[in-house]
Amino acid sequence: MSAHARPSRRSLYGMLFASSVSIAGTRVSTIALPWLVYTETKSATLTGLVLTAEMAPYVISKALGGPLVDRRGPRAISVAGDLLSGAFLALIPILYAVGQLSLPERVPLLLTLVALAGAFRGPGDGARNAMIPAVADASGVPLERITGLDSTLDRASGLLGAGIGGLLVGAFGAAQTVAVTAGAAFLSALVVSLFIPRVSLGDAEESGSYFTRLQTGASFLGKDRLLRSILAMIAVTNLLEAAYISVMLPVWVHDHGHGPELIGLLGILFGGAAVASSVLATTMAGRFSRRTAYLAGFTLAGAPRYLALALGAPLWLIIGSNVIAGLGNGFINPTIGAIFFERVPRHIVGRVGSLADALAWAGLPVGGVVGGVVVGAFGAAPALGAAGAAYLVSTTVPGLRPEWRDMDRSRTGVSRE
Template sequence: MLFASSVSIAGTRISTVALPWLVYTETKSAPLTGLVLAAEMAPYVISKALGGPLVDRRGPRAISVAGDLLSGAFLAFIPILYAVGQLSLPERIPLLLTLVALAGAFRGPGDGARNAMVPAVADASGVPLERITGLDTTVDRASALLGAGIGGLLVGALGAAQTVAVTAGATFISAVVVAVFIPRVVLGDTNEEGTYLSRLRTGVDFLRQDRLLRSILTMITVTNLLEAAYISVMLPVWVHDQGHGPELIGLLGILYGGAAVASSLAATTMAGQFSRRTAYLLGFTLAGAPRYLALALDAPLWAIIASNVVAGLGSGFISPTLGAIFFERVPRPIVGRVGSLADALAWAGLPVGGMVGGAAVAAIGVAPALGLAGAAYLVATTGTGLRPEWRDMDRRRTRVSRE
């Protein structure tokens, strides 16, 4: 599972570098650059939310394989059509958006299915859930690190469109590994009565009643919106306008991801020895605003590099904490539908973020847009975390430990 997930995530990060670079270098349009991410993530979020009951009913293995195969097939069309002259930009931007949207629509349920396998892995290994989520996050971070670095290098060496072929290949590999090596995992009751909509409503009702998860998801939705604006528009535009190449995007991704891997390992090793609430809020505070403000203030390159290292160190404590909280609070039979809905809500800001980032850069320039995004990130992470239900992060762990 970890290998399949790492290959898929690395491939996705490669396309996250390649597609915005392709659009911006050929169109010089920040709004169009942001629109590409929106076209992928809007159907991704919707399909992920709606796919939860299928994951619980059919099992995560089948949904993961199908999602990878189909999303990879649509991505493979991008380099093929570009090579034969049928994807010239901006004339063929509708075709590119369609292919990206179809890939995102099938990738959503597949990603949700892989996440739903985590509790079964914890049961089979006998390792505490918080350590399992920490290892899972560490592998994901390392894959994202490699993907961003490889993506920047491949774009510089092969071209952006050709680099998307690597993403397609990665999704096919992930599908084969899951199909061959992972046994069938049953989450819910395959004989569960009720319609598809009633099973979906069960997940919605659970999230509506859990105040802590609702509050966490609200904050993550906002920060993901800002992160989408940064990754898909603001960073590529800043790098290009400063006369740098895509290799700098890859370097910053490597530094950020490497620091995140190190801190995620530390968080996994020290699981249960620190306050979840403190680690979570401090991690978010460091992960966002420093990177944005360093670019906005046109800081020296060494300061920009340092800000990415600091941000990575902070972000490494976020996902292990969040994963453990989620799997402690959600009953196993509905983990697929609740997890898919939660992920969809958390990622709901991504489609909007690309468009907001493009519009902001076009309206006020990249430096002011980065400054506003950094300030908004800081407010979102500190303000939401002061709510009283966040104290339940540590209280719930104490109750589970005693039981």
């Protein structure tokens, strides 16, 4: 980034606010859309397709949008992504209100609108992440602290969005509630356009086609063993989380005579604990070993709560395992963000970041399908046990590799411009 193109200090607050609004709005739709499909069709299969329809194009477009973020700047891509994704989501309540989105007949149309919204949201989200180094330069706040603030607000916004989504669906209906997500996208675009200046991440003299630029990002990831190992771990855990949230947990709760309130309670406790520990991680940035915090956080975040359900533990222990999991989870994202921005050269942060996010999220579109197959074949408890064991292995074995020592070395490494 050019030294003459630094954003003003207010960009820190603008970026954090825009990201929070976007996350909260997205969480509202994750409550509203599946509820709309299931209540109208009574089909679990069609309901599961909503996640796949959104996340598959989201992951692909995020991976392919990186060179555009570097070339056009994160501000332009973020605003365009929010406006276009919001426009497609806004069509859902409008078409439903005029009788043109009746289900199940119009499920293909609904899935198409969701897919288009996801396709444009992917590059927009990647662009907002790419703003972080420039914001750190302007504010004088360390990268680890900004990524911690961003992670904390994302957690809090997700909790708020889920709560608002549930209330709005009950009060106004699922289709109408999607309008809130569209409005949040438009508000995010407005805030970014007002508070984030035009910043070009790429080198103006860099030559090469779009595909050459994309290859540059892929090549960098391929050569960085630490980032590659981290992404592989996250891809596995995200797949397991998708299977857990969409299939394993609901089936276990139903089969053990509990209601959906338990799912909501576990989610709130997990998310609230994650917010608290993320605040702690942000406050203590630079005072602890990243490697230890990251590996301990992942060890606590997954396997214990999976295995508690699998073994039929008492309800108080299941609840406690979710609180502990949330506390561990809050240390993960701030660490990942700080390591990433310290290791990636500034002029390719957009394309590398977009590819990295896409790889990390690659398991989400198929996680629900995998969970459904395994639960259908073996039952919820065995599936949870296998998932817990897989989670434990995937989050402990990689940490034994020598490149993971670089997590703490990167603090004192040379700044990459």
